[in-house]
Amino acid sequence: MKINRLEIENVKRIHAVMIEPSKDGLTIIGGKNRQGKSSVLDAIAWALGGNKYKPSQAVNADSTIPPRLKIIMDNGLVVERKGKNSDLKVTDPEGQKGGQQLLDSFVEELAINLPKFMEATGKEKANTLLQIIGVGPQLAELEQKEKQLYQERLYVGRTADQKEKYAKEQPYYPDAPEEPVSASELIREQQEILARNGQRQQWAREYDKILEDLEKNKNSIEAYERTLRDLKKEHETLEEKRRAAEKTPAEMKMESTEELERSIENIELINRKVRANLDKAKAEEDAKQYRDQYTELTNALEDVRMQKTSLLDSADLPLPGLSVKDGELVYNGQQWDNMSSAEQMIVSTSIVRKLNPKCGFVLLDKLEAMDIDTLKEFGAWLEQEGLQAIATRVSTGDECSIVITDGYVEGQNGVFAKEEEPAPVATGWSGTGF
Numbered sequence: 001m002k003i004n005r006l007e008i009e010n011v012k013r014i015h016a017v018m019i020e021p022s023k024d025g026l027t028i029i030g031g032k033n034r035q036g037k038s039s040v041l042d043a044i045a046w047a048l049g050g051n052k053y054k055p056s057q058a059v060n061a062d063s064t065i066p067p068r069l070k071i072i073m074d075n076g077l078v079v080e081r082k083g084k085n086s087d088l089k090v091t092d093p094e095g096q097k098g099g100q101q102l103l104d105s106f107v108e109e110l111a112i113n114l115p116k117f118m119e120a121t122g123k124e125k126a127n128t129l130l131q132i133i134g135v136g137p138q139l140a141e142l143e144q145k146e147k148q149l150y151q152e153r154l155y156v157g158r159t160a161d162q163k164e165k166y167a168k169e170q171p172y173y174p175d176a177p178e179e180p181v182s183a184s185e186l187i188r189e190q191q192e193i194l195a196r197n198g199q200r201q202q203w204a205r206e207y208d209k210i211l212e213d214l215e216k217n218k219n220s221i222e223a224y225e226r227t228l229r230d231l232k233k234e235h236e237t238l239e240e241k242r243r244a245a246e247k248t249p250a251e252m253k254m255e256s257t258e259e260l261e262r263s264i265e266n267i268e269l270i271n272r273k274v275r276a277n278l279d280k281a282k283a284e285e286d287a288k289q290y291r292d293q294y295t296e297l298t299n300a301l302e303d304v305r306m307q308k309t310s311l312l313d314s315a316d317l318p319l320p321g322l323s324v325k326d327g328e329l330v331y332n333g334q335q336w337d338n339m340s341s342a343e344q345m346i347v348s349t350s351i352v353r354k355l356n357p358k359c360g361f362v363l364l365d366k367l368e369a370m371d372i373d374t375l376k377e378f379g380a381w382l383e384q385e386g387l388q389a390i391a392t393r394v395s396t397g398d399e400c401s402i403v404i405t406d407g408y409v410e411g412q413n414g415v416f417a418k419e420e421e422p423a424p425v426a427t428g429w430s431g432t433g434f
Contacts, residue, residue: 125329
């Protein structure tokens with residue numbers, strides 16, 4: 001539904017204005033400040049949106065005549081507000097009567113109150129878009145999951161960094177044994193060696209005694225020839241004992257306890273090195289586990305982000321290039337505050353159209369922030385999309401479809417032409433020329 005014609009009398013700064021906006025494209029209402037440009041938009045919003053849009057001082061201060069509003073839609077529907085109470089009258093082409101409920105069915109609130117959307121926060125704009133494309137709850141769930149995974153990964157990553165830093169700072173002793181050394185075990189080994197050495201000393205004493213006895217026996221043989229036979233027999237016996245008692249040099253070699261004594265003396269130092277090595281190995285293992293966990297969380301986070309992207313890619317978005325990222329509205333990769341004025345208008349108008357496809361128009365106030373090229377760009381897009389925009393601009397230049405001065409449209413002489421004799425028409429601007 002679009003506006004074919006509107007007539008306004010005695011509303012705010014307007015005395016008498018008739019406009020036939022362009023069906024498609026941009027119709028710009030120009031004029032200097034305080035001449036009645038915004039009053040036109042306020043009147044349209046009041047006529048179509050209901051009394052909640054009625055200005056607080058609706059009647060023109062210079063007139064005692066009640067306001068009169070008349071809007072003819074492109075399907076022939078006539079909307080009027082007139083009389084002392086500005087009563088609403090809605091008549092369809094067949095003459096059937098209607099009311100505000102009928103108007104609400106095709107008039108989107110943001111179309112007549114676009115600042116409500118444009119002045120909203122980035123997240124509020126994004127939520128509006130998500131609700132109209134029907135993926136708000138799913139995306140909210142994915143974003144909550146993404147946030148949780150991100151926070152968990154952040155904690156794990158920081159912990160991994162700390163563990164790795166701690167592991168690098170730990171000393172390492174390559175010459176230390178793998179396990180802590182037991183002092184009692186070293187003492188036991190020392191005692192065993194000392195016992196074996198004691199046995200070897202006993203063997204040595206016994207061997208020396210045998211040699212001594214052998215020498216005495218030999219002397220006795222020389223001294224006591226008469227007992228030679230007995231002594232020889234005894235000698236043979238002693239020889240046998242000598243052979244039995246005789247040990248190899250290796251068996252008789254004394255073992256050193258010096259290394260064990262040093263180990264016992266340095267056991268605490270050795271064990272400190274062992275514990276340091278064990279701590280370093282544990283720290284490295286902890287760091288590896290956290291790093292592996294960080295990688296797993298990164299993969300999970302990327303999976304959630306891919307699901308979000310897939311969800312938005314498959315959604316019925318109102319405009320190519322329009323999406324939601326990190327809870328913010330984005331268009332062609334840019335957030336709202338980085339969009340040009342034309343892009344902001346295009347995005348806003350597209351969302352209005354998506355909210356209520358029956359509404360084919362939108363009201364825009366204060367387009368003076370747009371330069372001529374931007375106006376052309378926006379107007380061309382409106383014409384391409386088959387949308388109607390009625391806007392105001394502080395200007396009296398050629399880009400304006402009409403110019404309002406002191407509450408009148410220049411060229412209309414302050415009165416309405418009779419319907420059978422149309423007054424000059426406010427031609428719209430589609431962006432292809434003025």
